[in-house]
Amino acid sequence: MRGAAQIVLLLVVLSDLAVLGTSRLSSCIRGIAAQGLLLGLLPLLIAPQLSVHAVGLALGTVIVKAVVLPWFLAWAIREAAVRREIEPLVGFIASQLLGALAVALAFAIASRLPLPAMPQPLLVPVSLATLIIGFIVLTTRRKALVQVVGYLILENGIYLFGLTQTESVPFLIELGVLLDVFVGVFIMGIVVFHINREFDSLDSTRLTELTD
Amino acid sequence: MRLLVLCAIPLVTALAVLGLPAFRGRRVPVALLVVVAAAHLALVASLWAAPAAPALGGWLAVDPLGLTVLTLTSVLFLVTVVYIIGHVRHDPPRSGRVFAGSLLAFLAAASVVALAHHLAMLWVGMEATTLSVAPLVFLRRDRRSLEATWKYLVVSSVGIALALLGTFFLASAQGDVGRPLLLPDLLAHARELHPAWLRAAFLFLLVGFGTKMGLAPMHTWKPDTYGEAPSLVSGLMAGALTSCAFLGVARVTEVVVAAGLGSFAQPVLITFGLLSLAVAATFIIGQGDVKRLLAYSSVEHMGLLVLGLGLGGVGAYGSMLHLINNGLAKGWVFLVTGNVVLASGSATAAGNRGLVRTLPVSATLLVLGLFAVTGSPPFGLFLSEFTILRAAIDGGHAWIAAMMLVTLAVIFVGMAALVLGVALGEAAPGAVAVRESPWLVAGPIALAAIVLMLGVYIPGPLHDVLTRAAVALGGRGP
Numbered sequence: 001m002r003g004a005a006q007i008v009l010l011l012v013v014l015s016d017l018a019v020l021g022t023s024r025l026s027s028c029i030r031g032i033a034a035q036g037l038l039l040g041l042l043p044l045l046i047a048p049q050l051s052v053h054a055v056g057l058a059l060g061t062v063i064v065k066a067v068v069l070p071w072f073l074a075w076a077i078r079e080a081a082v083r084r085e086i087e088p089l090v091g092f093i094a095s096q097l098l099g100a101l102a103v104a105l106a107f108a109i110a111s112r113l114p115l116p117a118m119p120q121p122l123l124v125p126v127s128l129a130t131l132i133i134g135f136i137v138l139t140t141r142r143k144a145l146v147q148v149v150g151y152l153i154l155e156n157g158i159y160l161f162g163l164t165q166t167e168s169v170p171f172l173i174e175l176g177v178l179l180d181v182f183v184g185v186f187i188m189g190i191v192v193f194h195i196n197r198e199f200d201s202l203d204s205t206r207l208t209e210l211t212d
Numbered sequence: 213m214r215l216l217v218l219c220a221i222p223l224v225t226a227l228a229v230l231g232l233p234a235f236r237g238r239r240v241p242v243a244l245l246v247v248v249a250a251a252h253l254a255l256v257a258s259l260w261a262a263p264a265a266p267a268l269g270g271w272l273a274v275d276p277l278g279l280t281v282l283t284l285t286s287v288l289f290l291v292t293v294v295y296i297i298g299h300v301r302h303d304p305p306r307s308g309r310v311f312a313g314s315l316l317a318f319l320a321a322a323s324v325v326a327l328a329h330h331l332a333m334l335w336v337g338m339e340a341t342t343l344s345v346a347p348l349v350f351l352r353r354d355r356r357s358l359e360a361t362w363k364y365l366v367v368s369s370v371g372i373a374l375a376l377l378g379t380f381f382l383a384s385a386q387g388d389v390g391r392p393l394l395l396p397d398l399l400a401h402a403r404e405l406h407p408a409w410l411r412a413a414f415l416f417l418l419v420g421f422g423t424k425m426g427l428a429p430m431h432t433w434k435p436d437t438y439g440e441a442p443s444l445v446s447g448l449m450a451g452a453l454t455s456c457a458f459l460g461v462a463r464v465t466e467v468v469v470a471a472g473l474g475s476f477a478q479p480v481l482i483t484f485g486l487l488s489l490a491v492a493a494t495f496i497i498g499q500g501d502v503k504r505l506l507a508y509s510s511v512e513h514m515g516l517l518v519l520g521l522g523l524g525g526v527g528a529y530g531s532m533l534h535l536i537n538n539g540l541a542k543g544w545v546f547l548v549t550g551n552v553v554l555a556s557g558s559a560t561a562a563g564n565r566g567l568v569r570t571l572p573v574s575a576t577l578l579v580l581g582l583f584a585v586t587g588s589p590p591f592g593l594f595l596s597e598f599t600i601l602r603a604a605i606d607g608g609h610a611w612i613a614a615m616m617l618v619t620l621a622v623i624f625v626g627m628a629a630l631v632l633g634v635a636l637g638e639a640a641p642g643a644v645a646v647r648e649s650p651w652l653v654a655g656p657i658a659l660a661a662i663v664l665m666l667g668v669y670i671p672g673p674l675h676d677v678l679t680r681a682a683v684a685l686g687g688r689g690p
Contacts, residue, residue, distance in 0.1 A: 114408050115384075131377070138370065144362065151369055158377050165383040168392030169332055176336035177376065180343065184369055187346050191361050198355050207359040210436040212495055212504070 005045035009122045012038050012160070013103060016133040016153060020099040021092050023085055025077055025145065029070050032149050036065030039156055042163060046120055053171045060175060061159075064182050069152065076145065076189045080196035087203070090140040098140075102132035123164055131157030144192045144204040148185060155181050214264040215272040218255045218282075219323045222248055226316035229309055240300045240308035242293070248316060249290040252323070256286045260673060270394055271330040276681035277466070280532060281459045282326035284539045285452040287662075289319050291655040292444050295547050298651025299444060302554050310347050317344035318448065325456040329395040331463065335372070335379050338460055341453055342368045342424065349441040360433075360440035367433040371423025375460065378416025382464070385409030395463065402470035414468050414477055418484070421460035424453070425514045426507075427484045428491035435495070438507035438546075443553055446503060447546030450510045451539035458517050458535060462685060465521055469686035474524065481522030482612065488515025489619040496626035502549050502559040502578075505630055506542070509585055512623055513538040519616070520600040521685060527603030528687025532678045534596035537666055541593060544659035545581035548574050551653070552634070555646045561630055566639030570646055573653045575635040577660060582631040584663050586624040592666030599690060 012035060019031040040062035047054035088095060106129035115124060134154030138147050162169060162177075199206050225248050229235045258264075259274055260283070266273035274282075293315075305311040321344050324337030342365075350361040383393055385405045390397030398405070423430040438446040468477045492512035499505040513534070520531030551574040552567060553559050567575035584591035587598075597620070604613040670678075679689030 114406065135370075138366075147366060151366070151373070154370065154373055158373055158380070161377060161380050165380055165392075168383045168386070169380075173330070173332040173336060176333070177339075180336060180339040183343050184339070184365075187343055188365055188369075191346075191350065191358065191365060194350075194353070194358055195362065198358055204362065207362055209356055210359055210363075210439065212435065212499070 005042065005120055006122055008038050008041050008045060009120070009126045012126055012156075013129055016130055017096055017099050017103075019137060019149065019153065020095045020133060023092060025086060025143070026074070028086065028146060028149055029073050029077070032073075032152055033066050033070035035153070035156055036067075036070065037062060039159060040066055042160075043166065046123075046163060047166070053166070056171055057166075057174055060178050064178050065152070065156070069182065069185050072186065072189055073145065073148065076193050080193050086146055087142045088140055089142055089205075095136060095140060098136055099133050102136065103129040105129075106132060120164075123160060127157050127160035127163075129157070130154075130160060133157075142203050142205050144195050145189075147204060148188045148192060151188070152181075152185060213267065214255055214258065215267040215274065215327050218252065219272070219320055219327065221251055221255075222316045222323065223320035226313050226320055229316060230313035235309045235312070238304055238306065238308050240296065240304065241312050242297050242300060245293045245296065245312055245315065246290075248319070249286075249293040252319060253286045253290050256283050266329070270391075270396065271333055272324075272327045273329045273396075274327065275329075275684070276677045277459060277462055277532075277684060278326045278328075279677060280535060280681055281455050282323060284455055284536050285319070285322045285326065288448060288451045288539060288543045288659075289315075291543060291659055292448055292547070295444055295550070295652060295655040298649045299550065299554070301649070303442075305351050305442075306353060311351065314344050314347045315448075318348075318453075320344075322452055322456050325459060331382060331393045331395065331398070332379055334460060334463065335376055338375070338421065338424065338456060339372050341456055342372055345445065345449060345453060348445040349437055351442055351445070352440070357440045360436040364433045364437040367430070368424055371420050371430060373420070374416050374423075375420025378413045378418075378420055378464070381409050381413035381416060382467070385413055395467075398467045399470045402467060403472060405467075405471050407471070407473060410468060410471055410473060411476055414464050414473075415480070417464040418461055418480065421457045421464075422484060422518075424457035425461065425517075426454060426511050427514050427518060428488040428511055431488070431491065431511045431514075434511060435504040435507040438510065439501055439504040439559075443503065443546045443550030443559070446506070447543045447550070450506065450542035450546060452543075454510060454514055455535055455539050458514070461518065462521065465686075466684055474686050478522045478524060481518045482609075485515045485517075485519025485522055486612065486615055488512065489519070489616065493619040493622040493626070496623050499626065499630055500561045502552065502561075502564075502630065502634060503546070505627060506545060506549065506585075509623065509627065510538075510542060512619070513542075513585075516597060516600055516616075519612075520603060523600065523603040523607055523609070523612070524685075524687050525603045525606055526682075526688060526690050527600050527607075528685040529678055529682035529689050530596050530599030530603060531685075532681045533599060533666070533670070534593065537592035537596050537663060540659045540663050540666075541581065541584045541591070544656045544663065545578065545585055547652075547656045547659075548577045548581060551648060552578070554652070561633055564634045565637045567635045569639040571648060573648050574656075577653065577656050578631060579635050580660060581656075582627055584660070586627055587620060588624075590664065590667045592663045595667050603687075 015035040110125035137150030321340035328334035520527040
């Protein structure tokens, strides 16, 4: 099982980099859906034995992060008839280089953290890398919708860190966190939809009316 | 049991309003809002009379810190709801269901935050407060409110995500000691927590919840959000939501102080406090919109709260008292500003002149509010700001005291310039007096009366609770 978990964690990093490198909104959403699925597998692979807790968390994660939210974002693109390109502020190659740098940085930081011995040594570095890459997507993409994807990646990074604490965080709380993320992305999606209708664009850099 | 009911009443009614077909359409179920708000306040009052047993295996419990925030939220909510009775007659929201449902959801989430003794539950509640307010900011559904909602959502969501990471760091710091993330266990075993993780947790939680408070430099969403949201929503946010966020910061400070790391936390808190004061003073000068002005004033007061916390000693008591004073005063001034917007359509200096003639009661309340918010005697904010100042002087931080005085003076001048211009001055030719319905002024008058009372007399039970809260935060009573 340990080997499988390692492979899944590496795939998570690859899905991060894929989102950074893609120029199409639809593949961006497919990337985040794939990542949601991988995150859903992890509780099952990490848990010492199958428990209700692990299965529930896995199910909840897959439903919210791999099915409902990607479907909802895809719906928002279709309904709002958004142009399909991503229009980054930083080029795709440059973003991927930044992403690679983020991965290296994450491993460097994780190796210095005072961590107790863990069965999954990759969990913390992958979590930090995902977190940083989420930030990169959030800050270097113009389309509001892609920024929502960036926020989701950021949340996924934190979820991964949370997996180091599965014994101490009760199931109810994890459900609460999932519900909050779900409602948050849902509201963001609705706002994105209205931004497109009002401004004929999802470009958040056009939101500049409010200044001092 | 009472604690569960306290959270369940607003939650269940929120779900009913959002879900049941009977609540469709524009009509706002004001009677329901008033009943829920009154029941909530009655239950909160019963907590002052007799302590309640913890619920959900200790996840929900009352302590002085939480009780202060809970009471403030409950009072402010009732006042706001009474104001809404008058407000919806003039300016009904597009969807009464979303309006009432979001307000009730906010009350439920804020109650969970105030009572949560499980720090992950505190986070879940805090995120829920953020989300419940977003539809209210977006109520007008025009371009400007859209932009404000987007900024609010993105900045707060990222902030609160960092707070979640901080919460997990805290769990890492705890390891296997005591029940995970439960406040009493964290406090009892504070000295056994891993110091490096605890420091990281403190920083992440401070930045995360600080974003929600609107501490500089994470305050960027605040002027846009308070400026564009309906005034009564801005009032709830500036009074209650920020207080919940402060509670998050206070909780982790409690743990850090108990772990003996106060000397690590205090300089950080003081830095954020002074920076917020400086930023507020800079942007208040020359501000042309009353609501944006009040947003920067909120940045200032959030700065004062963490400054008092950082200074310790009587500063902690000052912060707790200031939490109440600031919350009530912000509610008061924002509601009155709502009347101005109702009458003239805007809160800008360009659109309003000589309001004493057209809106005599509201204009008077606005001017009085100016003096209260800037900490002039005899209002409560003078007393609490003075207590924080005294903590700076007691602690031998003369330059902090000096900086506080300078920024407060600058802020007073900046605020007075705008508010007095709007209230006094020549009314536009042809302006006529507007009838101010009692519903629209009763709430602000009640809040003003409490803030005035707190400036001259603090009731014994309140003093007792504030002192105990201050002691928990590593400070003391006056």
